[in-house]
Amino acid sequence: MMDPRLNSPYTEENYAQMDSEAALMDPETDILKLDDDVGELQNDEILDTEKPDLPKDDAVDGGEEEADDEGVELSPDGVLDEETVARGLSNLGRSATGDGQVYLNVTIPGFSLTDISLIAEYEHLQKVEIPYNDITDLSPLGKLKFLLVLDASHNRIPTLLDFEPPANLQTVDLSWNKIEEMRDLSAHRNLEKLVLDNNTIPAVQGLEKCKRLKHLSISHNKIKKIQNLNDLPIQHLNLSNNEIRMIENLETLKYLREVNLSGNTIRSLSGLDHNVLLESVDVEDNEVIDIVEINHIKNARNLRDLNLLRNPIQELPDYRLSILFRISRLTTLDRHHVKEQEKVAAINMFDPPREVVASRDHIMHVVYSFLQPSRVWDSTLPNIETPYPMLVLVGPQGSGKKDLSMKLVDEFGDYFGYGISHTTRQPRSDEVAGKDYYFASLEKFEMDIKMGQFIQTYQYCDNWYGLQMESVENVAREGLACVVHMELEGVLTLKNTYFEPRYVLVMPLNAEDHERRLRERGIYTEDQIQKTLKRSDMYVKQNQDHPGFFDMMICSDDITEAYKQMRRLVMDYLGISTTTPVSTAAPYTITDTREVTDAFQGFTGAASSNQMGARTWSKPSIPDSMSQTRGPRVSSGAPVSRGIVEEESIKRRHSAAREVVSGYVPPLYEQLLTNYPKTAPQTVEGQLGLGENGEPRAYSAPINPAEPGVDLGEAGPPASPDSSSSQTSSSSNLSDLDSATELQRGRDGKHNTNSKGLLPTEKVNPLALIDEQGYRSASNTQLPPARPPSAPRPDSKTGVIRPGSNRHVVLPPIQNVA
Numbered sequence: 001m002m003d004p005r006l007n008s009p010y011t012e013e014n015y016a017q018m019d020s021e022a023a024l025m026d027p028e029t030d031i032l033k034l035d036d037d038v039g040e041l042q043n044d045e046i047l048d049t050e051k052p053d054l055p056k057d058d059a060v061d062g063g064e065e066e067a068d069d070e071g072v073e074l075s076p077d078g079v080l081d082e083e084t085v086a087r088g089l090s091n092l093g094r095s096a097t098g099d100g101q102v103y104l105n106v107t108i109p110g111f112s113l114t115d116i117s118l119i120a121e122y123e124h125l126q127k128v129e130i131p132y133n134d135i136t137d138l139s140p141l142g143k144l145k146f147l148l149v150l151d152a153s154h155n156r157i158p159t160l161l162d163f164e165p166p167a168n169l170q171t172v173d174l175s176w177n178k179i180e181e182m183r184d185l186s187a188h189r190n191l192e193k194l195v196l197d198n199n200t201i202p203a204v205q206g207l208e209k210c211k212r213l214k215h216l217s218i219s220h221n222k223i224k225k226i227q228n229l230n231d232l233p234i235q236h237l238n239l240s241n242n243e244i245r246m247i248e249n250l251e252t253l254k255y256l257r258e259v260n261l262s263g264n265t266i267r268s269l270s271g272l273d274h275n276v277l278l279e280s281v282d283v284e285d286n287e288v289i290d291i292v293e294i295n296h297i298k299n300a301r302n303l304r305d306l307n308l309l310r311n312p313i314q315e316l317p318d319y320r321l322s323i324l325f326r327i328s329r330l331t332t333l334d335r336h337h338v339k340e341q342e343k344v345a346a347i348n349m350f351d352p353p354r355e356v357v358a359s360r361d362h363i364m365h366v367v368y369s370f371l372q373p374s375r376v377w378d379s380t381l382p383n384i385e386t387p388y389p390m391l392v393l394v395g396p397q398g399s400g401k402k403d404l405s406m407k408l409v410d411e412f413g414d415y416f417g418y419g420i421s422h423t424t425r426q427p428r429s430d431e432v433a434g435k436d437y438y439f440a441s442l443e444k445f446e447m448d449i450k451m452g453q454f455i456q457t458y459q460y461c462d463n464w465y466g467l468q469m470e471s472v473e474n475v476a477r478e479g480l481a482c483v484v485h486m487e488l489e490g491v492l493t494l495k496n497t498y499f500e501p502r503y504v505l506v507m508p509l510n511a512e513d514h515e516r517r518l519r520e521r522g523i524y525t526e527d528q529i530q531k532t533l534k535r536s537d538m539y540v541k542q543n544q545d546h547p548g549f550f551d552m553m554i555c556s557d558d559i560t561e562a563y564k565q566m567r568r569l570v571m572d573y574l575g576i577s578t579t580t581p582v583s584t585a586a587p588y589t590i591t592d593t594r595e596v597t598d599a600f601q602g603f604t605g606a607a608s609s610n611q612m613g614a615r616t617w618s619k620p621s622i623p624d625s626m627s628q629t630r631g632p633r634v635s636s637g638a639p640v641s642r643g644i645v646e647e648e649s650i651k652r653r654h655s656a657a658r659e660v661v662s663g664y665v666p667p668l669y670e671q672l673l674t675n676y677p678k679t680a681p682q683t684v685e686g687q688l689g690l691g692e693n694g695e696p697r698a699y700s701a702p703i704n705p706a707e708p709g710v711d712l713g714e715a716g717p718p719a720s721p722d723s724s725s726s727q728t729s730s731s732s733n734l735s736d737l738d739s740a741t742e743l744q745r746g747r748d749g750k751h752n753t754n755s756k757g758l759l760p761t762e763k764v765n766p767l768a769l770i771d772e773q774g775y776r777s778a779s780n781t782q783l784p785p786a787r788p789p790s791a792p793r794p795d796s797k798t799g800v801i802r803p804g805s806n807r808h809v810v811l812p813p814i815q816n817v818a
């Protein structure tokens with residue numbers, strides 16, 4: 001057998017041949033490895049991939065001797081012999097001195113070696129693997145000047161690296177030995193990886209000069225305190241299964257990427273706050289109990305792997321989602337791969353997007369309402385033609401939307417009623433229960449939720465707000481469109497319902513004015529003011545990010561101006577001349593009923609021929625069928641000015657017609673960018689009514705509080721015009737009214753009148769109407785039970801008109817009239 005200690009067992013010829021083949025050889029075979037490669041060889045890999053997987057028990061104990069197949073005894077009495085070394089050599093390559101070919105590695109596991117003196121003669125070895133022996137003395141290694149990698153794990157070595165240091169020793173595995181303490185390793189300053197697992201080391205020390213140490217593992221020892229690691233470039237630190245109680249002195253480990261502190265008695269993750277490059281944290285089997293501990297590793301932007309198994313924190317409800325919510329970038333948690341769905345679930349659970357909250361809110365109310373005995377809300381029942389008309393003023397607190405709503409209802413009481421929300425907040429001194437809000441205790445509010453009463457609810461500044469179906473229905477039953485005001489979240493819920501309100505964003509654009517207004521009210525805390533101001537940005541963003549979400553925006557910096565704008569808008573809806581006041585408080589005179597009729601008709605004509613969309617507002621007073629008979633709008637010989645919507649619509653149609661005739665097809669981008677209204681222009685039907693004998697009057701039903709069967713509740717009905725004042729206002733605008741009355745004539749030309757000779761929508765109590773139809777209402781405030789499927793549907797032919805949705809007047813869409 002050739003002497004393996006020789007520099008080159010091969011001739012120059014062989015070497016040349018090997019040199020050329022080197023690149024082709026499989027590195028796995030471990031037959032040929034040039035010395036150039038050794039330097040680049042990842043020491044970790046060497047240890048990991050080449051270390052024989054020999055459990056300690058399998059190692060040959062002293063006394064037993066190895067023999068090969070031919071019966072040759074290897075290293076008798078634990079003394080390393082040449083034959084054993086020869087068999088363990090591998091990786092032929094250029095020597096570090098560059099003067100020949102040598103074996104660079106030796107692997108001699110499990111030979112019960114106690115004496116390795118012979119190894120000193122193989123001075124070119126760069127990698128020595130001698131695990132699973134009984135070695136106590138490594139001093140012969142001092143002769144291996146070129147040693148880079150040492151694996152002497154599973155031996156009986158009592159002292160750490162107690163031999164003359166090879167200049168470049170980089171990787172050392174001395175796990176499973178008898179080392180009782182760490183000594184000064186200043187001499188091994190090129191150490192990059194040191195593994196000292198399963199010894200009995202009580203303290204980390206002696207590493208101060210190891211300025212290249214990247215990997216330190218001292219698990220299963222007796223370490224009580226993390227210390228003496230300052231400023232080391234450690235990337236992987238394993239101090240698992242020690243007696244460590246707190247994480248400390250790691251802040252200077254700027255390169256720390258992986259830390260394993262499992263199997264200690266650590267309660268807090270504080271101490272990891274500054275290790276921002278952490279990718280993996282393993283604190284399995286510790287005493288981490290509080291979810292807030294996670295905050296200490298939140299700053300680690302690269303953290304992907306976290307193990308908190310066997311910590312009390314696992315007992316927390318929704319523990320896994322809580323963690324994922326706090327650190328959503330994790331890919332592995334508690335050794336389990338994190339699924340995308342979990343991350344979504346975590347966000348939906350702990351910080352759900354407003355849309356999700358709204359959907360849940362909606363689902364909750366739908367479910368609770370289904371759990372109640374089935375009810376049909378006639379007046380707001382959706383139908384294929386038009387939804388029930390609602391106007392929602394939305395904006396941040398203090399934007400003035402409530403004032404605008406109230407004022408609108410005051411002035412346009414013939415058209416709008418105020419939808420009173422419920423709230424758990426305390427009434428203010430100037431507020432009237434049942435007018436501003438229905439004030440309820442939290443218990444009552446919750447009970448109402450469970451009773452399926454709400455359409456939507458929202459918690460704002462610790463108080464609950466909600467709109468009940470009955471509030472809307474109360475307004476609808478009067479034949480009025482409902483005006484409500486709410487925060488954005490309420491709108492998001494409403495958008496899930498079958499209601500299709502128009503949404504007007506009332507926005508104070510000047511933050512300072514807004515703040516001043518909030519402060520002047522003197523009812524908000526500083527926190528509330530700040531929250532409100534912050535939420536203003538949210539409204540602006542919502543408006544920008546979701547074009548069309550709001551049908552219109554009104555700047556409410558100047559509330560008077562805002563109301564003017566609102567008023568114009570509403571008058572435009574209603575087709576009322578903008579030059580004339582409408583309220584009984586500020587009546588205006590209609591000089592020529594024709595003008596009114598014509599105005600309405602013109603409005604109808606324009607919009608009805610507009611095919612841009614289908615969403616409409618309805619006013620449940622006038623049969624649709626009648627609304628189609630109107631002619632063009634002319635007033636007193638002069639054309640009545642059209643609404644802006646109408647004008648725009650006509651312009652668009654004319655231009656479209658011209659383009660079609662001329663064969664012009666707009667390019668795609670133009671089609672895409674054309675700023676059509678987000679909401680569809682509609683057919684405008686009877687909004688106006690003619691009184692009997694040609695008298696103009698309000699067509700909507702003035703509710704007489706004294707009238708039996710009508711319970712107005714605590715606060716009475718939503719603002720509703722007084723019928724006498726309406727009637728006497730031949731002056732009263734409601735230019736509309738003339739034609740509306742006309743429209744309310746039956747198909748046979750007769751009025752659908754009740755016993756008092758009034759139009760059903762004017763005097764008929766909807767509840768009485770329901771009773772007439774055989775429905776019973778337990779109390780006046782209660783709505784009727786569901787109509788049995790077999791029950792005849794009330795219709796105008798029988799002279800009884802179902803309140804609400806079977807009669808429609810349609811309002812045009814909101815356009816910015818500014």
Ligand SMILES: Nc1ncnc2c1ncn2[C@@H]1O[C@H](COP(=O)(O)OP(=O)(O)OP(=O)(O)O)[C@@H](O)[C@H]1O
Pocket residue numbers: 395396397398399400401402403421422425456457458460465466467485486487489490491
């Ligand atoms: N049903 C509801 N759903 C959601 N938000 C609502 C609802 N009812 C009222 N809100 C809104 O809750 C917020 C707080 O109501 P509150 O009555 O305390 O407001 P405010 O201080 O009077 O301010 P504002 O003048 O804007 O109404 C307001 O923005 C209000 O519009």
